Amino acid sequence: MSLPGAVLDCSVCARLCRDVCPVAVHGFAERFVPSEKMRSAAAVLGHPAGVVDLDRLRACTDCGACSDYCLYSVPVAPWLDAALKIAEAPDPTPPPADPAAQSISAVTDGMFVMSTCTPKTGPARERPAATGPNDPPGAPAAASRSDDFDKTATADVKAVLTALGSTCCGQRLSPDVGGDELRLRMGRAMLVTVVDGSTVCVKNPDCAAHLQRCAGDRLQVRVVASEDPP
Amino acid sequence: MTVSNPFEREAASRDLWVRNQIAFLQGQSAPSAADVVRPASVAELAVVVKEAVAAGRPIVPLGAGSGVCGAIACRGEELVIDLKALTDIDVDSARGIARFGAGVMGRHAEEACNRVGFTIGHFPSSIACSTVGGWVAARGAGQLSSRYGKIEDICVGATAVLPDGSTQTAWRGSRELAEWIGNEGTLALLTEVYLRIRPQRQGWTFTAYMAPNLGIALKAASLIIRQRPIASLLRVYDPIDSRIALSHSKGGLARKLPWMLAAPRAILTAGDLALRKCLVVVGWEGEGPAWDAARTASDAIAGALACRHLGSGPGEVWLARRHDVSFKQIAVLRSGYFADTFEVGCPWTRVEPVYNAVRKAISPGAVSMAHFSHAYTDGSAIYFSMAGKLDAYDATWTRALKAASDAGATISHHHGVGRLKAQRMIDELGGAHGALVQAKAEYDPAGLLNPGCLGLPSQPRTVPPHVGFAGLDVGNGLWCGPLSDTLGAIEATVRPRGWTLGAAANAQQTLGAWLANDLIDPQASQLGNARSRVVALEGTLADGTPFGTRVAPRFATGPDLRPRLLDGDHHVERATLRLVRQPQHWRHLYGEFDSPLDTARAMAATGIDIWASVVKGTRLDIWLACGTPGERAVANKVDWSAQQDESAPDAVRGAHVARKGRFLPWKELAEAADPDAIIVGVEAAGGWLVEGGR
Numbered sequence: 001m002s003l004p005g006a007v008l009d010c011s012v013c014a015r016l017c018r019d020v021c022p023v024a025v026h027g028f029a030e031r032f033v034p035s036e037k038m039r040s041a042a043a044v045l046g047h048p049a050g051v052v053d054l055d056r057l058r059a060c061t062d063c064g065a066c067s068d069y070c071l072y073s074v075p076v077a078p079w080l081d082a083a084l085k086i087a088e089a090p091d092p093t094p095p096p097a098d099p100a101a102q103s104i105s106a107v108t109d110g111m112f113v114m115s116t117c118t119p120k121t122g123p124a125r126e127r128p129a130a131t132g133p134n135d136p137p138g139a140p141a142a143a144s145r146s147d148d149f150d151k152t153a154t155a156d157v158k159a160v161l162t163a164l165g166s167t168c169c170g171q172r173l174s175p176d177v178g179g180d181e182l183r184l185r186m187g188r189a190m191l192v193t194v195v196d197g198s199t200v201c202v203k204n205p206d207c208a209a210h211l212q213r214c215a216g217d218r219l220q221v222r223v224v225a226s227e228d229p230p
Numbered sequence: 231m232t233v234s235n236p237f238e239r240e241a242a243s244r245d246l247w248v249r250n251q252i253a254f255l256q257g258q259s260a261p262s263a264a265d266v267v268r269p270a271s272v273a274e275l276a277v278v279v280k281e282a283v284a285a286g287r288p289i290v291p292l293g294a295g296s297g298v299c300g301a302i303a304c305r306g307e308e309l310v311i312d313l314k315a316l317t318d319i320d321v322d323s324a325r326g327i328a329r330f331g332a333g334v335m336g337r338h339a340e341e342a343c344n345r346v347g348f349t350i351g352h353f354p355s356s357i358a359c360s361t362v363g364g365w366v367a368a369r370g371a372g373q374l375s376s377r378y379g380k381i382e383d384i385c386v387g388a389t390a391v392l393p394d395g396s397t398q399t400a401w402r403g404s405r406e407l408a409e410w411i412g413n414e415g416t417l418a419l420l421t422e423v424y425l426r427i428r429p430q431r432q433g434w435t436f437t438a439y440m441a442p443n444l445g446i447a448l449k450a451a452s453l454i455i456r457q458r459p460i461a462s463l464l465r466v467y468d469p470i471d472s473r474i475a476l477s478h479s480k481g482g483l484a485r486k487l488p489w490m491l492a493a494p495r496a497i498l499t500a501g502d503l504a505l506r507k508c509l510v511v512v513g514w515e516g517e518g519p520a521w522d523a524a525r526t527a528s529d530a531i532a533g534a535l536a537c538r539h540l541g542s543g544p545g546e547v548w549l550a551r552r553h554d555v556s557f558k559q560i561a562v563l564r565s566g567y568f569a570d571t572f573e574v575g576c577p578w579t580r581v582e583p584v585y586n587a588v589r590k591a592i593s594p595g596a597v598s599m600a601h602f603s604h605a606y607t608d609g610s611a612i613y614f615s616m617a618g619k620l621d622a623y624d625a626t627w628t629r630a631l632k633a634a635s636d637a638g639a640t641i642s643h644h645h646g647v648g649r650l651k652a653q654r655m656i657d658e659l660g661g662a663h664g665a666l667v668q669a670k671a672e673y674d675p676a677g678l679l680n681p682g683c684l685g686l687p688s689q690p691r692t693v694p695p696h697v698g699f700a701g702l703d704v705g706n707g708l709w710c711g712p713l714s715d716t717l718g719a720i721e722a723t724v725r726p727r728g729w730t731l732g733a734a735a736n737a738q739q740t741l742g743a744w745l746a747n748d749l750i751d752p753q754a755s756q757l758g759n760a761r762s763r764v765v766a767l768e769g770t771l772a773d774g775t776p777f778g779t780r781v782a783p784r785f786a787t788g789p790d791l792r793p794r795l796l797d798g799d800h801h802v803e804r805a806t807l808r809l810v811r812q813p814q815h816w817r818h819l820y821g822e823f824d825s826p827l828d829t830a831r832a833m834a835a836t837g838i839d840i841w842a843s844v845v846k847g848t849r850l851d852i853w854l855a856c857g858t859p860g861e862r863a864v865a866n867k868v869d870w871s872a873q874q875d876e877s878a879p880d881a882v883r884g885a886h887v888a889r890k891g892r893f894l895p896w897k898e899l900a901e902a903a904d905p906d907a908i909i910v911g912v913e914a915a916g917g918w919l920v921e922g923g924r
Contacts, residue, residue, distance in 0.1 A: 009560045012251040015296060015359040016553070019335045028268060028314045028333075029233070030295060031241035039241075039254070048257035053237040069358075 003047050006074045007083075010038035011050065017066035017076075023059045026210045032059045034066040034076050041083035057084040059204070157182050159197030163218035164211065195222075233266040233312070242266045242292055242310045247300035247650060248570045251563055252620055263290060263304040268312040272389070272397060272421045275311065279419060280395025282309050288681050291415040293364035294335065296356045298571070299648030301368065301414045301683050313363055316421055323348050325896035326835055326914030327386065328427050332363025332420045339425075348427040351378030354644075355553055363420045369412030369786040371611070371644035373552060375604045376455060377462035377515070378428070380644060380784050382411045386895060386915045387424035393674045397421070402893040403748065403759050403918075405793035409669055413789050414646055415680035417673040424895065426915035429837040433517035436545025437525045439510045439537035444468060445582055446535050447508035448602065448610070452578040453531045454512055455605040456707070456811055458861045459524055459839070463513035465548065468585070469505035470599040471615075475544065476509060490597045491567060491618060498593040510537065513545045520863035527858060562617055568596075569617040572630055574639035575782040577609040577706035584637040585612055591633030595622030604643060608707045608765065608808050609783035611643035638696075640782040647787055652685035657693050658787050661777030662767075664690035665791045665800065684788050695778025698766055698806045702727060708765060708781070710806040713742030720807075730812040732757040734880055736888045741805060745796055749888035750918050752844045753879035755911030757810060759891060759918070764792050766806040772799035781806050813841065813855035816879070817865040821872025826850035827903065830912040831896055837914065838868060842879045845909040845917070852912075853879045891918035 018024050018033040030036060031053060040057055043050025062077045070076075161184070182194035192211070193201040201224045202208040212221040233239075239262040244250050250260055264287075269275035282289050288308045295302055304310065316331035319339065323346040330339050336357040340350055352372035354360060364370070366388060371380040378384060387401040390410050400406035401424075410418050441447035447466045455464050467475050490497045512528050514521045529539060562569035576584050585600055592598045596618025604611035618626055631641050631654045641647070641654050656663045667690045670677070677687030698710040702724050709724055709731065718737030724730060732754030733744060750759045757763060768778040777800075779791070796802055823829045826845045833852060834840060842853040854865040856876075894902055895916040903909055908920040 005564065008255065008564050012254060012563050013560055014246055014356065015294070016356070018294065018359050019337055020358075025335070028312065029238055029241075030266075030292070030312065031235075031238050033241070036241045040237075049254045049259050051237055051240050051259075053240075055235075055237065 003042060003045055004079070006072075007038050007042045007045060007079055008047070009072070010035050010074055010076060010079075011042050011047075017069040020065040020069045022061055022063060022065070023207075027059070027204065027207060031056050037080055038076060041079050044083040044087045052087060054084065054087055055204070056080075057087065156194050156197040157184065160184065160192070160194050160200055160219060163198075163215045193224075233268055235266075236262070239263050239266050239310070242295070242312055243290075243302070243304040243308075245295045245297040245300065245302035245648075247298055247303070247648065248559075248563070248568060249300065249623065249650070252568055252623065255563060256620075261304055261306045263308040263310040264306060266292075266310045266312055268315050270315045272316065272391065275313070275316070275419065275421060276391045276395045276397055278309075278311060279391050279393060282311075283393050283395070283676060283678055286676065286678065288678050289415075289419075290680050291367070291419050293333065293361035293367070294359050296360040296364065297368060297646060297648060299642075299646050299650040301646060301648035301680070303649055303682065311419065313419070313421070314361065316363070318422070321346055321348065321427065322897075323427065324835070325831070325916075326427055327895050327916065328425050330362040330423055330425065332361060332366075332422060334362045336360045336362060336365065343427050344430065347430055349430045350384060350425050350427055352381060352384055352425075353552075358553070362423055362425070366411055366423045367414055367420055368646035369644065369788075370646075371604055371784070371786075373603070374462040374515070375644075375784075376464050376606065377460050380604075380786075382784075382790070384425050385411060385423055386426050386893065388420055389422040390418035390420050392418050393676070393679055401895070403761075403891070405797060408790035408793050409673075411790065412646070412786060414648065414683045416684050416686050417669060417679065417789065419679075424915075426913070428914050429835065431516040431837070433515075434545065434549060435514045435517055435521035435525055436542035436549075437512050437528055437532075438540040438542070438544040439532040440472075440540055441466075441508045441510055441532075441535065441537045443506045444508050444585070446537065447510050448578065448581050450510055450532050450535050450537055451602065451605055451610065452705075454510075454528045456607050457524060457527050457531075458811075458813075458855060458858050459514065459520060459864055461512050461524070461528070461605075462515045463511065463545070463548070464603075464605040465509075465511045466602040466605075466610075467509040467511075468600045468602075469508055470501055471601045472507060472509035473505065474599070475511075475547070475601075494595065494597045494618065495593040497597055498589060509540075509544060511544050511548055513548075518863075520860050520867070523858070523863050524860035527860060566620065567617050568620050568623045568626075569615070570623075570627075571645070572614040572616065572627075572634075573611055573643040573645055574614075574634045574641060575604070575609060575611045575643035575784050576637075576639035577703070577708065577781055577783065579703075579705045580638040581610050581612060584634055584639040587633045587637040588612070588614060588630050588639075591629040592616050592618075592626055594629070595619065595626045604784070606783040607810065611784070612639070613643075638781075640780045640785040640787055642786040643782075643784060644786045647684050649682050651787075652682065655685040655787065656688075656691040658780060659693075659777070659791070660696035660779050661693055661775055662771070662779050662791055662795065663688075663693070664771045664773060664775055665777075665794050665798075666788060668798075669789060669791070669794060690773075690775070692775050695768060695776050696766070696780050697778050698768060698781055698804060702729070702809075704729075707809045707811075708806055709809055710766075710781075710804060711741070712804050713740060713745065713802060715741050717741060717744055724809055725812060728811055729809040730754065731763065731807055731809055733760070733763075733888065739888070741807075742802075744888065745802075745805060747890050748796075750891040750910055750920070751888040752908075752910040752920075753842055754810075755842045755844070755918065756840055756913070758911065759893070760888075761792060761796065763807050764796075764805055765808050767792055767795050767802050768804040769795070769800060769802040772801075783808075811857070813857035813861070815856040815862070816841075816876055817854040817856050817868070817874060818851065818877045818879075819854070819868070819870045819872065819874045820849070820851040822848045823850055823872075824848065827896075827900060827909065830909075830917070833868075834912050834914050836868070838864060840912060843910060843912045843917075845907075845912070847906060890921045892921060893918050 037056040039050040040053045184192040199220045208223045243262045314333035316333040318331040320329040389399040559569045596616045598616040600614045717733040766779045766781045841855045856862045911918040
């Protein structure tokens, strides 16, 4: 079974979207550049050269900036989501059918353009609904962002959000409304475990450093091996 | 901070060399570095470098990894030093200079300048995925290099960490900066760069033509680029690329690649017979009478060469799609072919022969097309796009590089060398390879900085020198001759043909003394120091090896070795020099001021091109060239309340002679200059403090 075209396309792309990805920009890490994340997705989906690195698949805020920037609007976040679900499933699901297999080897205007993608010429477009030829099977039409912060967040979580200004890397932080523990999400990524109103634990040291810079002395950020508090 | 994550090592151990991409698609994994570190400060970086060198660990510096020549590559034992945490930005618009940490992403740097109404003027296609440090380390170029120059023209200073862990700052005109720019991490690690910034201009003025054939298109381009005000954008497309470029504005061209690759040589022959017309696109940043005058002059040149006027449409299309090309490589790669680009530089009269030679060399295994997108008064870059079968990738590159070199072009104009072109570096340097080896031995005797890149470390290799011509080369705006010639004799040779070296102030001085002392001429101070006019040198190295460096308008083949060749124990016999068109009319602005340096700085900050300037005591003299209608329109816009006339620089205050100068940015200049100092060559970022002035 062939690999999804969009995933491979991103894997060898020139990384022009790297400086709109908040995780790549603020985390600095090379593996969090969207194309590197997609290499990991490719590995999960069976490509022999990529590495299965679940951190890369999780390091996505679902903001859609890379897709907005992409000439072909490749839906990176849904593909990472799909790959993550496959990788974390107890009984791994076979790779999905290639939704863009028909798109390759086409040569059109100018030089070489995928036939099923419409080159973008103007300013960034609205993020397309996840029903296009490059979308993974079952992808949601758009990422939903939690707006019920006031209803669900505890005092500790509210204190942390206040310290951080409710945003990080330009993306809104929201409480993990379904969890038992006090956690914060940034987009789809689980970034912060709240110990109390003034202390949080973060697994990624780059994110920790950035959070600390954002919060200053209003918040103590600890780096831990896992997101669970010590 | 050590990044121990093995996945980060995997991602940080390569760049965008197409060979890597092909290997990935074929299921092959590249070797990773042993460790990755991401220093958070220059001090931390210095410690890391010192400890690594002491431990004998190879070091590979990493920016954003967007290079396409394999400058980032590992074999398993290296320490990758990721510089992206060095993100300080300090834009000083009042002084026309900006300081950036080496890890600042290109677009963020440009946006920081834009916020105060300024621009770096450096717009590589990779601006969104490359760092400022990477621009300088690889000697890159932006799309508007005709006006702003390449990064070596924009970069006026840098700070670097040397292999011994020391930190050093160097300014324009120094041997150190010349050798750091383009060193690709083999001599020193850049930590901060100081870039000249200019006020942003609003709007564009475009024009375009269809030339009957490539030769006429190139002729038109070579004449248009010598007009003033200089065009920001000048692109010539070969016949195939012209069809493609125009198809953009019409909405698309048919798909062709699979059958083209079935018989690439036949396609080359048939294409040359069937397609002849070439598109020329010219653009000036700005709108108004000055740019209309420039466009009118350009139209007249093209019209005299039987080019058909196409209006502004192709230029506007280019502006809208200027960053699209990098995306388009992907589908070709994934469909089982390679797609890659190859950029060379050569004098105008060599452009068409190099183009033909390289395309012919490529044609057995790949199809190609080209555009000519970085134009200078003395030559142009040629940017080849090639696509072929995967198994022909290495052979195609080998043939292309050899053909370009044999036909008289430098093997890189702005992509750099990396490991892809390393084997050609010895031939490229035309016998001066020993000077590169000498530089490596001085900076990095253990050979630990980016080993393999630029073909270093290496033993000196001897190859035949590139031999220059003799006298005035009108077609390329160059002069070549022995260092024993006097500057007056050179000017007497070139002035009757409308050119100048800009060195008339010291007519009795020999070219050798002028270059040895690196003098700056107050009568043409915009042209910078003497050595900035050198295109190529011929002579013998200290060990007796004859050398002759490549004649090319710009290059991206490692450090600039010309200061080393002129300063060291080597013996230079002949030099090829870049000329400029001699303006025939002037607007001379002068007066006495309480703070003439501030007045000069304010003038430079307007972004206007100043031909010559002298600050001495309280007196300021500025000359604006008014040789063309466009120049006159620009000069007339300058608001000047003090005295003015139309005298030429050499008719006033003739006592000024060329002297040795030291370039300093404005802040340092103000601190270093005493009331009797002479300062010449003021520009947006600073000026030259004349040694022994008074």
